[in-house]
Amino acid sequence: MKNFIFDIDGTLLDTEAMYMKSLQAILHERGIEKPYAELATMFGIPSKDALLRLKVPDWPAVLKLWGPRTQEYRDTVAVYAGVKPALGQLMTLGSRLAVMTSKRQFEYDRDVVSEGLDDYFAVKVVAEDVAHGKPEPDGILLAMERLGVKPADTVYVGDTLYDQQAAHAAHVQFGFAAWNGTRPTNLTPDVSFLTPQAMVQLAQNS
Numbered sequence: 001m002k003n004f005i006f007d008i009d010g011t012l013l014d015t016e017a018m019y020m021k022s023l024q025a026i027l028h029e030r031g032i033e034k035p036y037a038e039l040a041t042m043f044g045i046p047s048k049d050a051l052l053r054l055k056v057p058d059w060p061a062v063l064k065l066w067g068p069r070t071q072e073y074r075d076t077v078a079v080y081a082g083v084k085p086a087l088g089q090l091m092t093l094g095s096r097l098a099v100m101t102s103k104r105q106f107e108y109d110r111d112v113v114s115e116g117l118d119d120y121f122a123v124k125v126v127a128e129d130v131a132h133g134k135p136e137p138d139g140i141l142l143a144m145e146r147l148g149v150k151p152a153d154t155v156y157v158g159d160t161l162y163d164q165q166a167a168h169a170a171h172v173q174f175g176f177a178a179w180n181g182t183r184p185t186n187l188t189p190d191v192s193f194l195t196p197q198a199m200v201q202l203a204q205n206s
Contacts, residue, residue: 002203003096003097003147003155004175005099005147005154005172006099007156007160008108010044011080012079013111014077016040017076018073019043019070021036021073022072023066026062027056027062030062044134044158044160045133045160046127046134047104048063049133067104067106067107070107074110079115080177083196086197086199086200087117088120089197093200096122096149097121097122098121098125099124099125099143100125100156102127103127104128107126134166137169140169151171153206154172154173155191156170156173157193159182159184161184164187173191174190176189176192178192179193179194179196
């Protein structure tokens with residue numbers, strides 16, 4: 001049996017456009033032009049860290065605007081096909097499920113709870129729960145502690161290099177959510193899930 005800890009954005013939910021287009025619009029209004037492709041390289045890490053890495057001037061003001069602005073693009077968000085049935089089957093098999101995300105609590109409530117995903121998880125770890133976000137392992141370690149599971153029996157499922165780095169730093173397997181249709185460079189997952197159903201097969205065979 002395998003236990004699963006999940007990233008959210010780009011893994012369970014297709015939210016990239018919501019975050020990147022809203023940030024791009026805010027920066028444009030402040031006279032800063034950033035191509036979408038450059039902004040997308042920051043997808044999956046805490047918002048503050050993304051703004052710092054992008055060297056955005058007056059980043060605290062931008063951060064304050066960013067969360068509310070995403071609401072204008074909320075209609076671009078969707079649960080990836082097959083995710084909910086797979087989570088339900090994993091629960092039936094007895095796998096322990098958690099989420100560990102860079103989202104803040106209000107974003108978790110807005111995106112995850114509203115989409116009916118919260119009920120699948122015994123544990124959640126959001127940005128406010130840890131001192132250091134991905135690629136540090138703090139969030140995964142806390143999720144395992146709360147779940148009561150061991151690294152050898154756990155997979156962290158995500159879609160970015162930051163997810164992989166956090167998983168390996170926590171000494172758990174990294175499962176790549178290949179169903180989202182992208183593959184970042186320098187990614188060397190321990191297992192690639194072409195579909196959410198592939199996670200069920202791994203749990204059945206473990």
